[in-house]
Amino acid sequence: MKKKITVLPGDGIGPEVIQGALQVLDAIANKYNHEFEYTYAKIGGIAIDECDTPLPQETIDACKASDGVLLGAVGGPKWDTLPGHMRPEKGLLGIRKELDLFANLRPVTAHDSLADSSTLKREVIDGVDLMIVRELTSGLYFGEPRERREEGDDLVVVDTLAYKRSEIERIMKQGFELARVRNKKLTSVDKANVLESSRVWREVAIEVGKEYPDVELDHMLVDNAAMQLIRNPKQFDVMVTENMFGDILSDEASMLTGSLGMLPSASIGSGGPGLYEPIHGSAPDIAGQNKANPLATIASVAMMLKYSFGMAEEANAIDQAISEVLEAGFRTGDIANPGEEVLSTTEMTAKVIELI
Amino acid sequence: MKKKITVLPGDGIGPEVIQGALQVLDAIANKYNHEFEYTYAKIGGIAIDECDTPLPQETIDACKASDGVLLGAVGGPKWDTLPGHMRPEKGLLGIRKELDLFANLRPVTAHDSLADSSTLKREVIDGVDLMIVRELTSGLYFGEPRERREEGDDLVVVDTLAYKRSEIERIMKQGFELARVRNKKLTSVDKANVLESSRVWREVAIEVGKEYPDVELDHMLVDNAAMQLIRNPKQFDVMVTENMFGDILSDEASMLTGSLGMLPSASIGSGGPGLYEPIHGSAPDIAGQNKANPLATIASVAMMLKYSFGMAEEANAIDQAISEVLEAGFRTGDIANPGEEVLSTTEMTAKVIELI
Numbered sequence: 034m035k036k037k038i039t040v041l042p043g044d045g046i047g048p049e050v051i052q053g054a055l056q057v058l059d060a061i062a063n064k065y066n067h068e069f070e071y072t073y074a075k076i077g078g079i080a081i082d083e084c085d086t087p088l089p090q091e092t093i094d095a096c097k098a099s100d101g102v103l104l105g106a107v108g109g110p111k112w113d114t115l116p117g118h119m120r121p122e123k124g125l126l127g128i129r130k131e132l133d134l135f136a137n138l139r140p141v142t143a144h145d146s147l148a149d150s151s152t153l154k155r156e157v158i159d160g161v162d163l164m165i166v167r168e169l170t171s172g173l174y175f176g177e178p179r180e181r182r183e184e185g186d187d188l189v190v191v192d193t194l195a196y197k198r199s200e201i202e203r204i205m206k207q208g209f210e211l212a213r214v215r216n217k218k219l220t221s222v223d224k225a226n227v228l229e230s231s232r233v234w235r236e237v238a239i240e241v242g243k244e245y246p247d248v249e250l251d252h253m254l255v256d257n258a259a260m261q262l263i264r265n266p267k268q269f270d271v272m273v274t275e276n277m278f279g280d281i282l283s284d285e286a287s288m289l290t291g292s293l294g295m296l297p298s299a300s301i302g303s304g305g306p307g308l309y310e311p312i313h314g315s316a317p318d319i320a321g322q323n324k325a326n327p328l329a330t331i332a333s334v335a336m337m338l339k340y341s342f343g344m345a346e347e348a349n350a351i352d353q354a355i356s357e358v359l360e361a362g363f364r365t366g367d368i369a370n371p372g373e374e375v376l377s378t379t380e381m382t383a384k385v386i387e388l389i
Numbered sequence: 390m391k392k393k394i395t396v397l398p399g400d401g402i403g404p405e406v407i408q409g410a411l412q413v414l415d416a417i418a419n420k421y422n423h424e425f426e427y428t429y430a431k432i433g434g435i436a437i438d439e440c441d442t443p444l445p446q447e448t449i450d451a452c453k454a455s456d457g458v459l460l461g462a463v464g465g466p467k468w469d470t471l472p473g474h475m476r477p478e479k480g481l482l483g484i485r486k487e488l489d490l491f492a493n494l495r496p497v498t499a500h501d502s503l504a505d506s507s508t509l510k511r512e513v514i515d516g517v518d519l520m521i522v523r524e525l526t527s528g529l530y531f532g533e534p535r536e537r538r539e540e541g542d543d544l545v546v547v548d549t550l551a552y553k554r555s556e557i558e559r560i561m562k563q564g565f566e567l568a569r570v571r572n573k574k575l576t577s578v579d580k581a582n583v584l585e586s587s588r589v590w591r592e593v594a595i596e597v598g599k600e601y602p603d604v605e606l607d608h609m610l611v612d613n614a615a616m617q618l619i620r621n622p623k624q625f626d627v628m629v630t631e632n633m634f635g636d637i638l639s640d641e642a643s644m645l646t647g648s649l650g651m652l653p654s655a656s657i658g659s660g661g662p663g664l665y666e667p668i669h670g671s672a673p674d675i676a677g678q679n680k681a682n683p684l685a686t687i688a689s690v691a692m693m694l695k696y697s698f699g700m701a702e703e704a705n706a707i708d709q710a711i712s713e714v715l716e717a718g719f720r721t722g723d724i725a726n727p728g729e730e731v732l733s734t735t736e737m738t739a740k741v742i743e744l745i
């Protein structure tokens with residue numbers, strides 16, 4: 034098969050981990066006789082520096098013209114003091130919106146061989162296999178108004194948490210579809226005892242749930258969910274939640290695996306290309322040092338193969354290679370225990386490729 | 390000294406844990422020659438059942454006329470399907486607002502003797518001593534509009550995250566004052582890369598911080614904070630954050646201590662009586678069974694003595710007794726390891742009193 038991929042390396046460690054992931058893609062192309070064509074485009078801080086906007090129109094066009102988008106990371110202290118519309122993050126939020134990527138899938142799988150690098154006890158994380166489905170194009174991230182207003186001597190600042198019923202419906206369906214092919218359990222996370230939007234969220238969950246009688250549905254308040262993820266993460270299969278809650282819970286959940294450096298994500302929409310990115314950030318402190326863990330980006334490539342290209346076998350080959358590399362004891366700095374040998378980004382990438 | 394305390398047992402395990410806490414207060418009164426006068430009032434589900442409102446006016450009046458308020462918990466499945474304004478939680482939110490309790494202090498102290506009942510590794514939680522300062526009377530919990538609107542065929546539901554600059558200033562000052570008498574480090578938690586309100590939050594933190602040059606200030610994004618609490622909780626001293634983020638992070642942080650059943654809270658305002666409550670909920674599943682852990686409520690009483698009555702020595706006596714009881718190996722069900730003897734609510738209370 035031939036596929037067109039738009040590559041957005043972004044900032045910080047973005048370019049390094051992307052390079053690793055593309056080498057893995059090339060290995061897959063070779064082995065399975067595919068052709069992947071890469072178009073590079075700019076997003077985030079580098080786009081601000083070179084094009085004066087975090088999301089140039091040609092980046093949007095390139096993404097729309099492709100079969101899948103691979104993104105590294107955006108942001109860094111260099112751009113932290115710019116006004117809101119000129120922040121690197123605006124590029125990321127913008128492309129999510131432009132491509133209508135309303136469903137962000139964040140699988141959390143605890144690798145047995147990494148249990149020691151988690152701060153949680155082995156028996157707690159052993160066998161964890163959950164998927165956070167985060168709504169990605171609405172809620173507090175996009176609601177209007179978002180503004181500052183003078184009020185007498187005081188300033189009032191406002192953000193808006195808005196959801197359309199139809200937006201909740203489509204993410205909920207996505208969650209149920211995933212639960213159906215996984216372990217048939219869906220936990221809808223909300224704050225229905227306080228928020229009106231959460232009450233609608235819960236109503237829609239119940240309604241959509243009727244179409245999936247084979248999936249067990251339960252509801253959990255977000256504060257409780259933040260606790261239960263640490264208390265007993267094995268109780269979860271698919272968790273569906275709104276944008277901001279999902280942002281918080283998925284970073285928290287990354288600790289179950291020992292490192293943010295392990296976790297991939299897929300953002301998919303209603304038919305257009307999906308976007309794949311590691312959930313770790315741009316890690317400016319280690320950027321350019323060939324130290325970053327490329328596994329989250331490599332695992333994101335596997336998700337692209339699976340969800341956008343329908344290449345389940347190829348995706349499996351990558352996931353399998355990652356597991357074997359970890360079992361063989363290879364570690365980057367973020368997942369190494371004291372005294373263990375530490376591989377560079379390129380060395381870790383090479384190990385994965387060897388096993389494909 | 391003579392003090393008037395309004396007691397709001399509330400729902401579920403509320404009455405049981407309150408009873409334990411009052412017995413401890415009586416023991417303190419005896420030993421230190423104080424007089425505590427209790428006025429009982431209704432809040433939450435029981436108030437809905439008996440007075441048709443989750444927060445009767447006489448409850449508000451009683452609270453305002455007292456020196457401190459002690460609350461058990463509110464809520465339960467019985468009232469979960471009532472409309473928003475008739476929910477038990479509305480009583481809790483209402484009393485916070487009526488008493489202008491803008492600062493919610495949630496100390497998280499890992500008891501060495503409980504390390505085994507945490508799902509985190511001992512070395513991670515050993516010596517944790519942090520305080521989450523949560524803004525409690527604004528943000529998403531109270532912002533207007535909060536409503537449903539028809540929009541063509543669709544429904545739009547809105548909640549509003551609004552902050553006044555002055556509201557951020559006063560909670561920030563509270564945080565810095567606490568940091569000053571603790572370990573002189575303040576972490577301001579926000580989502581400044583996305584929310585306008587968080588940008589103002591960060592600006593105010595920096596500005597107020599100038600008045601506290603002896604306190605080290607840093608800023609952390611809420612998603613990262615959710616992760617760092619699990620990755621390395623010892624890095625924190627005082628964390629200051631807005632209402633919803635504080636709700637999520639403090640429940641998460643409770644897992645550092647092994648059980649939600651251990652954590653007290655104080656909600657204080659600008660001069661009136663403070664409100665003290667355990668952060669665990671009403672736990673309807675174990676209500677009325679004399680199984681609940683009373684220690685969080687007993688520790689909340691200690692906070693009342695310290696913050697509202699200026700009785701530092703008495704507060705210390707309680708905290709000390711709690712530590713000793715735990716060190717002696719006494720456990721309620723929530724903190725017991727398999728095979729350990731489990732005390733009832735009343736037995737655990739008696740153990741604490743013995744040591745005062």
Ligand SMILES: CC(C)[C@H](C(=O)O)[C@@H](O)C(=O)O
Pocket residue numbers: 108122125280312582583612
């Ligand atoms: C960079 C930031 C805007 C982004 C978000 O909050 O969505 C990130 O934290 C993520 O989770 O992808």
Ligand SMILES: CC(C)[C@H](C(=O)O)[C@@H](O)C(=O)O
Pocket residue numbers: 226227256464478481482636668
């Ligand atoms: C019961 C609920 C409204 C409340 C809150 O969200 O504030 C509770 O979770 C808390 O943290 O005190």
